[in-house]
Amino acid sequence: MASQLVESHRAGAEVLKGDDICKKKCVELLEELGLPKGLFPMDDIEEVGYNHESGFVWILQKKKKEHTFNKINQTVSYDTEVTAFVEKGKIKNVTGVKIEELSLVEVYVDESSADKVIVKTNTGLADTHDAAVFALGE
Numbered sequence: 001m002a003s004q005l006v007e008s009h010r011a012g013a014e015v016l017k018g019d020d021i022c023k024k025k026c027v028e029l030l031e032e033l034g035l036p037k038g039l040f041p042m043d044d045i046e047e048v049g050y051n052h053e054s055g056f057v058w059i060l061q062k063k064k065k066e067h068t069f070n071k072i073n074q075t076v077s078y079d080t081e082v083t084a085f086v087e088k089g090k091i092k093n094v095t096g097v098k099i100e101e102l103s104l105v106e107v108y109v110d111e112s113s114a115d116k117v118i119v120k121t122n123t124g125l126a127d128t129h130d131a132a133v134f135a136l137g138e
Helices: 004-010 019-033
Strands: 014-017 045-051 056-061 065-069 074-087 090-099 102-109 116-121 126-130
Touching (some): 004 045, 004 056, 004 074, 019 056
Antiparallel strands (some): 045 056, 065 074, 090 102, 116 126
16 A cells, blocks of 8 residues: 555656566666666566656555675665655665665765765665666676
8 A cells, every 4th residue: 555655746756557667667767867777676566656846756566575685795675665755866765675674765876986876774874885786687
């Protein structure tokens, strides 16, 4: 069930349904933002929405998904509803994504080096990784 936050941004948003088209849209959006295309390796996606005006994005999937980014040996958990606000080079106010027990709140590309990605948690801790860590299929 979509949250009130999703419902509040639904008007005027581009909404797609179905796993194949939604996965494709996620990759296209990440590419358009200048972010690694494998940041959201989710399965059984039911809906993706993008409100271009507010920058709000949501992804609804059938069940939670855990994915291990092998190059950094880090397991990330994606809830059934993931939301964020996006802009060029940045994803912020993320909900529904956890790194171990910490909530992911922001992902952005280092302005001085596009091949570096900074991942920030709700504790204020941040890690910098090579963008290749989040390549599609990793």
